[in-house]
Amino acid sequence: MHKDSLLPTTRKLAAVPGREPPAVRVRGLVKRYAGRAVVDGLDLDVRRGEVFALLGPNGAGKTTTVEILEGLRSRDGGDVRVLGEDPATGARGWRDRIGVVGQATGVGDALTVRETLDHFGVYHALAEDTDALIAAVGLQEAAGTRAARLSGGQRRRLEVALSMQGRPELLFLDEPTTGMDPVARRQFWAVLEGLRAGGTTILLTTHYLDEAAHLADRVGVIDAGRLVDVGPPEEMGGELRLRSTVRWREDGGFRTVVTTEPAAVLRDLLAGGPRVDLPDLTVTRPGLEEVYLHLVGASPVSGAELTADGGPR
Numbered sequence: 001m002h003k004d005s006l007l008p009t010t011r012k013l014a015a016v017p018g019r020e021p022p023a024v025r026v027r028g029l030v031k032r033y034a035g036r037a038v039v040d041g042l043d044l045d046v047r048r049g050e051v052f053a054l055l056g057p058n059g060a061g062k063t064t065t066v067e068i069l070e071g072l073r074s075r076d077g078g079d080v081r082v083l084g085e086d087p088a089t090g091a092r093g094w095r096d097r098i099g100v101v102g103q104a105t106g107v108g109d110a111l112t113v114r115e116t117l118d119h120f121g122v123y124h125a126l127a128e129d130t131d132a133l134i135a136a137v138g139l140q141e142a143a144g145t146r147a148a149r150l151s152g153g154q155r156r157r158l159e160v161a162l163s164m165q166g167r168p169e170l171l172f173l174d175e176p177t178t179g180m181d182p183v184a185r186r187q188f189w190a191v192l193e194g195l196r197a198g199g200t201t202i203l204l205t206t207h208y209l210d211e212a213a214h215l216a217d218r219v220g221v222i223d224a225g226r227l228v229d230v231g232p233p234e235e236m237g238g239e240l241r242l243r244s245t246v247r248w249r250e251d252g253g254f255r256t257v258v259t260t261e262p263a264a265v266l267r268d269l270l271a272g273g274p275r276v277d278l279p280d281l282t283v284t285r286p287g288l289e290e291v292y293l294h295l296v297g298a299s300p301v302s303g304a305e306l307t308a309d310g311g312p313r
Contacts, residue, residue: 023048023083023170023201024069030077031064031225038064040225042078051192051202053212053233056222057296062205063174065222069203070100070172083170096125099168101159101176109148113139113158116147117165124166133161136194138187152179157188164195171195173204177211189215209289219288223296237291248281 024046031039039061046052056062067073071087080087085094121127134143137157156179177185192202192215206212212219213233220230229236244262247254259265262283269278
């Protein structure tokens with residue numbers, strides 16, 4: 001069920017698992033180019049009503065996967081169901097239930113923002129109000145501006161408004177905030193939160209890890225065409241999340257210990273008594289960025305335990 005408007009909410013709601021089948025169900029997805037598998041046996045579920053962020057380095061297979069789910073690209077193997085149908089054979093009725101924002105801009109130049117939305121609105125059986133769309137994506141001041149004169153970030157927001165026009169059940173967003181300044185990005189996040197609160201399922205790809213951490217109920221990491229981990233942002237990384245980094249200044253430099261028992265390390269450091277001086281002492285756990293780099297093999301130490309002087313053991 002959708003709201004009557006796109007007014008955003010500032011409240012982040014947790015996904016509530018239901019009895020409905022997932023909005024997206026993928027088993028054993030394979031896509032090859034010149035004999036090389038760019039998507040290699042991928043399994044994926046996206047639950048109805050959640051925001052799911054797909055992360056991965058360039059060339060990992062994210063965009064190819066999303067385009068197969070959108071019905072824009074064929075597959076070489078596996079079973080795919082999007083809103084209960086195979087996107088390879090999805091008819092007009094199925095396409096009316098999804099919204100798509102790809103990486104490349106597809107907005108024409110001749111019409112103004114308002115004219116563009118009014119023009120495409122007639123193609124939808126139940127179109128969102130143009131004024132509500134313009135406000136939702138923060139284009140009120142540019143409503144009368146021709147698309148040719150919009151900035152890159154403004155054109156991106158117009159594309160997002162077009163994708164939302166038919167009140168889709170499932171919205172695909174491929175790096176939607178690329179080109180937006182920090183203020184526009186935050187405004188756009190509020191738009192997505194409002195859509196999700198109204199029942200829209202959202203699958204997005206992004207290179208901004210703060211975006212994934214803020215928006216996503218769950219995150220999936222693709223590397224070399226395979227899903228290497230999936231879960232809530234705060235739980236990604238499994239055992240890696242259990243490691244804490246204890247760091248303090250000593251003898252003119254920093255010393256670091258990575259451990260699963262930070263309390264024991266602190267007890268040892270403080271064993272000399274209450275007057276022990278440990279300047280700049282910090283205890284931290286890996287964030288999503290560190291976990292992501294570890295999962296795609298880009299971590300400088302690849303999760304290796306460090307000795308007290310900071311070097312790999």
